[in-house]
Amino acid sequence: MSEDRLSRIFAALADPTRRDIVARLSVGDATVGQLAAPYNVSIQAVSKHLKVLEDAGLVSRSQDAQRRPRHLEAEVFDLMTAWIERYRRQAEERFRRLDAVLAAMDDEREPTINQGAAS
């Protein structure tokens, strides 16, 4: 279910620690230990955050079996951009129809409405 997936992505990114992890992974792959270092939390807690990011498809584990560095799935962000762009385009289409309505109102020479009058 694509919408479920999108919800998981947004939910995963709603947490500031997870957003920070994503920001750091955007620079390069990192192990759980490396990711946990700057935070005042256990490796276990960071693993939990990583699990959420993995479930959302935002982060994957690299092949290196020993260190298992985490890798950011950049394409997923392209996908989110696509969803938002689709939404934006829908709004834009609606507003273009409004442009046309406004242009047609021009031609009609509407009488001036007295906005100042008490109603």
Place this chain on the structure above:
Amino acid sequence: MSTNATHEAATRETTIEADPNLPTIRIVRDFDAPRDKVFRAWTDPELVVQWLGPKSTEMRIDQWNARTGGNYRYAALREGVEVAAFYGSFHEVRPSERMVQTFTWEGMPDGVSLETMTFEDLGDGRTRTIGLSVVENLESRDGIMASGMEVGVYEGYEKLDALLAEG
């Protein structure tokens, strides 16, 4: 973020902001028409029906009493059949300046958002509309973003859905 956009005539296209931390959607669009006129196109049901609905469907406005304390209901039709309906109340309608309304999609009757539309005079007969929707939580907001608010089919949907299915 885009607060300095006042003089960018080129950025006439709709902009959307979805804050990652807040359940809001902000939609900004400029129009080549004075504020009173844009406001009228938003409040006169005969004008509203011409643009508010999704492209691939027809619109039917059952009620559009755009005044403080008024209400509205409209439906999207496909081949004459109602496929989605929306309703709410106008909390405040301040002529040419501001409209505040609630919004519910009847398909999800427990969901309600608060929509504030601000009409900004840009001078030279131009107007900026700023729409801010506040929904209950991030999940609802993301669902709205994902569905595009409308139930209708939209060009490009299939392409994107195929892309999603691949992933």
